[in-house]
Amino acid sequence: xxxxxxYIRVSSTDQNEDRQLAALRAKRVQSxxxxxxxxxxxxxxxxxxxxxxxxxxxxxxxxxxxxDRLGRNYKEIQxxxxxxxxxxxxxxxxxxxxxxxxxxxxDLMGTFIADLVLQILSFVAESERANIRKRQAEGIIAAxxxxxxxxxxxxxLPDNFYEVHKAWRDKKIPLRLAAETCGMPKGTFYYKAVxxxxxx
Numbered sequence: 247x248x249x250x251x252x253y254i255r256v257s258s259t260d261q262n263e264d265r266q267l268a269a270l271r272a273k274r275v276q277s278x279x280x281x282x283x284x285x286x287x288x289x290x291x292x293x294x295x296x297x298x299x300x301x302x303x304x305x306x307x308x309x310x311x312x313x314d315r316l317g318r319n320y321k322e323i324q325x326x327x328x329x330x331x332x333x334x335x336x337x338x339x340x341x342x343x344x345x346x347x348x349x350x351x352x353d354l355m356g357t358f359i360a361d362l363v364l365q366i367l368s369f370v371a372e373s374e375r376a377n378i379r380k381r382q383a384e385g386i387i388a389a390x391x392x393x394x395x396x397x398x399x400x401x402x403l404p405d406n407f408y409e410v411h412k413a414w415r416d417k418k419i420p421l422r423l424a425a426e427t428c429g430m431p432k433g434t435f436y437y438k439a440v441x442x443x444x445x446x
């Protein structure tokens with residue numbers, strides 16, 4: 247019997263990993279053998295996953311909560327599953343899908359069913375990722391239509407901007423000096439100047 251590992255993935259720093267952590271602890275996975283990434287499942291370029299992959303050896307067992315915690319890219323999930331089970335020779339148990347437990351059903355029918363379930367769940371995981379991105383894009387469009395501004399708020403113009411702008415437009419000072427006087431890069435000063443003139 248090899249070592250027992252657990253892998254957790256949440257999509258961002260504000261998502262909660264407690265449910266996955268509790269499930270792994272219920273399986274008595276030691277804290278020092280639980281690896282967690284806080285990033286998208288679009289690929290496997292994740293630091294903790296890579297570190298875990300180096301540690302895994304033949305006979306080890308890996309627990310994950312669900313297949314979408316492993317990843318959300320259909321082809322890459324299939325490839326990583328092959329690497330883990332065939333190249334590394336480890337066992338995998340997907341906690342919310344008992345059919346995806348490589349310790350069970352080692353016969354031809356069991357393997358066929360597990361492969362089929364893996365393909366379906368991988369497809370569902372990628373489809374859900376595509377739907378999330380679509381909903382996000384639609385949400386941004388709707389928010390913009392309501393007048394919501396994205397990005398950092400613009401800094402207020404310095405008190406001397408209008409005076410310096412007039413001097414620059416009257417060709418009394420060059421652009422470089424006008425920008426320096428307002429404490430801005432030349433490109434920023436020029437952009438602000440053109441925007442101010444359009445809005446006036």
